[in-house]
Amino acid sequence: MEYPEAVQRLLNHAxxxxxxxxxxxxxxxxLAREPVPGPAVARQLADVVACYEALNRHLNGPVPSERSWASKAAAPLDRALAYAVSTLFCGCWQHLGPGPAAExxxxxxxxxxxxxxxxVELGWNFVLASDYDSIAQEISYYYSWE
Structure with a gap:
């Protein structure tokens, strides 16, 4: 997947x-269809992570860990990408509802x-960190939603 498609797919996810x-x-x-996240959510979440992988390569180079921070820090983010990810965050948090304490x-x-x-949040943070070669692998080190 290339960068333009990843941005468009994230817009769709949001x-x-x-x-x-x-x-x-x-x-x-x-998330709206499955009260308890199941196979459909898993497929869509995997696609979001695949989009992050494409963004990571585009923004941070083919091997982000080998690129200097100075060369990556200057890379701007386009507004459509920032809006897609921000809206995706908001939507994910809204789907949490009031929390288990509210019963x-x-x-x-x-x-x-x-x-x-x-x-979703961790994956984006790893893209922004700009020194991780595999977003999916980093997510699995810190957290597994399954």
Whole structure:
């Protein structure tokens, strides 16, 4: 996947208008459909991470850990990308609901949704850190939503 497609797919995952990619169910739509995140959420979350991998290579080079910080720090982020990721964060956190303490959300569902949101957030943080060669691998070191 190349950078332009990754940005468009993230827009789709965030329920924002996107161009050049088939309109499919995105992560936020899957979260709305599955009270307890299941296979559809897992597929969409894997696609978000794949988008992050493409962004990481585009923004930070083919082997980010080998590139100097100075050469990466100057790379600007485009507004569509920033908006897509910000909206995706907001949507993930909104799907958490009021929290298990309110007893309106099953504790297992809350924990699973929180794990999805945390995975989305961690992956983006690793892209911004700019020195990780595999976003998926880094996420698995710190957190697994399954």
């Amino acid at each position: 329920n924002l208008p996107s161009a050049g990619v088939p309109e499919t169910e995105g992560l936020l739509q899957a 309106l959300v099953e504790p297992a569902a809350y924990a699973a949704r929180r794990a999805v949101a945390h995975t």
